[in-house]
Amino acid sequence: MTGIRAKIYEIIFExxxxxxxxxxxxxxxxxxxxxxxxxxxSVSGIRQRYGSALRAVEWFFTLLFxxxxxxxxxxxxxxxxxxxxxxxxxxxxxxxxTYLALFIAGAHSLIVIRALRLLRVFRVLKLAQFVGExxxxxxxxxxxxxxxxxxxxxxxxxVLIVGALMYLIEGEEHGFTSxxxxxxxxxxxxxxxxxxxxxxxxxxxxxxASAVMILGYGIIAVPTGIVTVELASAGKKRLSTRTxxxxxxxxxxxxxxxxxxxxxxx
Numbered sequence: 218m219t220g221i222r223a224k225i226y227e228i229i230f231e232x233x234x235x236x237x238x239x240x241x242x243x244x245x246x247x248x249x250x251x252x253x254x255x256x257x258x259s260v261s262g263i264r265q266r267y268g269s270a271l272r273a274v275e276w277f278f279t280l281l282f283x284x285x286x287x288x289x290x291x292x293x294x295x296x297x298x299x300x301x302x303x304x305x306x307x308x309x310x311x312x313x314x315t316y317l318a319l320f321i322a323g324a325h326s327l328i329v330i331r332a333l334r335l336l337r338v339f340r341v342l343k344l345a346q347f348v349g350e351x352x353x354x355x356x357x358x359x360x361x362x363x364x365x366x367x368x369x370x371x372x373x374x375x376v377l378i379v380g381a382l383m384y385l386i387e388g389e390e391h392g393f394t395s396x397x398x399x400x401x402x403x404x405x406x407x408x409x410x411x412x413x414x415x416x417x418x419x420x421x422x423x424x425x426a427s428a429v430m431i432l433g434y435g436i437i438a439v440p441t442g443i444v445t446v447e448l449a450s451a452g453k454k455r456l457s458t459r460t461x462x463x464x465x466x467x468x469x470x471x472x473x474x475x476x477x478x479x480x481x482x483x
Contacts, residue, residue: 226292229285244285248311248334251278279315282331286312295479307333357447364443372436376403379429383422391418407433 231237251274257263258271286308290296299305311334314327380400387393392415393402402415406429417426461476475482 222292225288229289229292244334247278247281248331251275251282252332254278275315279312282308282312294481298479304334354448357444361440361443361447365440368439368443372407375432376400376407379403379407379425383417383425386419386422386425387417391422392416403429406430407436409433409437 227234228236228240254271254274258268258275264271289299289305289308293299300309307330310327311331314330317327377400380403381396383402384393384396384399387399393399398415405412406426409430417423461479461481
């Protein structure tokens with residue numbers, strides 16, 4: 218990567234240079250202002266008086282972020298990899314709602330998704346310890362995902378069984394008008410939310426409900442334990458802040474020579 222393309226990459230993706238840091242700070246300010254404009258427009262009194270101006274501000278920032286998004290794609294070696302990355306998806310979601318609003322009324326309210334782009338502040342302000350902790354959390358969640366999926370599958374099976382039992386025990390006369398309605402009750406009870414819109418009336422139904430409530434406390438602790446174990450394991454891994462010039466990925470090992478995502482030389 219040479220010439221003007223390399224210069225653009227340095228400004229947009231790196232924060233070590235004065236130009237790069239200035240660009241990222243200006244970007245963060247623009248994100249805050251654009252989100253603030255959307256929040257203000259949702260207030261009816263402000264919308265009636267300044268609606269046109271706020272919509273103009275919204276379009277200004279949308280076009281600005283659209284240009285920035287395409288610049289990012291233009292200066293990385295493998296743009297499709299950047300598109301599929303976390304920040305690539307966030308950047309796309311940040312500009313999509315305004316264009317969707319042309320076809321779907323009210324879609325521009327989803328612009329608050331741009332607030333996710335403020336996560337870049339950790340890189341801009343050189344808060345390396347926070348960047349490292351965020352990567353540790355992300356790695357732990359990724360590693361525990363399969364275990365949590367298996368756990369959720371087991372929970373769904375349990376609520377189906379409990380819902381069917383409660384439907385048979387209580388019946389329609391006590392509010393359990395169908396198995397889906399009873400499954401809804403089981404989910405609300407097992408998660409200890411307890412809206413109270415449906416409640417068992419028979420002794421057997423109350424006994425089953427009590428068992429589900431006690432089971433719920435144990436179930437809530439399982440995902441926490443899974444993620445805690447993975448956090449302890451992921452916390453032992455140290456990652457660098459270097460960014461790949463081809464796909465824009467980071468979180469490489471300190472001694473890495475090649476990108477672990479696209480195999481390009483770092």
